[in-house]
Amino acid sequence: MRGRMRAARSCGSGARPLLSFKGEPQLAIKPIGAFDLGRLARLHKHCFEEGWSRADLAHLLALPGGFGLIARQSGGGFAGFDALRGIGFALLRVVRDECELLSLGVVPAQRRRGVAAAILRMSLQSCRDAGAQTMFLEVAIDNLSAQALYGRYQFTRVGTRPDYYARPDGTRMHAYTMRADIVTALADPAA
Numbered sequence: 001m002r003g004r005m006r007a008a009r010s011c012g013s014g015a016r017p018l019l020s021f022k023g024e025p026q027l028a029i030k031p032i033g034a035f036d037l038g039r040l041a042r043l044h045k046h047c048f049e050e051g052w053s054r055a056d057l058a059h060l061l062a063l064p065g066g067f068g069l070i071a072r073q074s075g076g077g078f079a080g081f082d083a084l085r086g087i088g089f090a091l092l093r094v095v096r097d098e099c100e101l102l103s104l105g106v107v108p109a110q111r112r113r114g115v116a117a118a119i120l121r122m123s124l125q126s127c128r129d130a131g132a133q134t135m136f137l138e139v140a141i142d143n144l145s146a147q148a149l150y151g152r153y154q155f156t157r158v159g160t161r162p163d164y165y166a167r168p169d170g171t172r173m174h175a176y177t178m179r180a181d182i183v184t185a186l187a188d189p190a191a
Contacts, residue, residue, distance in 0.1 A: 088119050124180075133183070
């Protein structure tokens with residue numbers, strides 16, 4: 001992204017409940033705070049073969065325009081004390097009227113339940129609230145489920161980055177660069 005970075009505004013105060021059904025856990029998505037860094041590092045490692053360290057995450061979030069969202073699931077346990085397990089996250093950066101989705105992850109046990117879509121939607125809304133009009137991201141060319149999700153939110157391929165992702169076995173994977181107009185993405189994602 002080009003230009004000066006500007007700080008992203010908060011995406012709201014407190015957690016936002018989603019997917020709440022009687023007797024079932026609730027999903028809440030809120031801005032990442034300083035006390036979430038350890039949880040975020042564990043989540044990133046659980047979601048990806050090579051997770052980012054707490055220090056890496058702290059540095060990214062400290063950049064002008066850098067922010068993140070964490071999805072927590074509450075429910076179960078003694079009076080809800082088993083609550084607030086982190087199950088997903090998004091890391092973003094806003095620069096003027098553009099933003100970049102740097103990372104989005106959901107723990108394997110919670111995938112294909114609408115969590116990634118809820119996080120992506122909240123990410124788009126937060127970036128729009130911070131003044132962004134366009135979102136960019138990179139996705140591995142073999143990650144078809146993520147590409148399908150982004151396609152539902154009107155992201156289109158605008159380029160390819162050769163050997164962008166390093167895999168633990170030493171191989172490299174190409175990535176697609178994708179772009180979406182935020183207003184269009186939020187208007188009515190395809191079902």
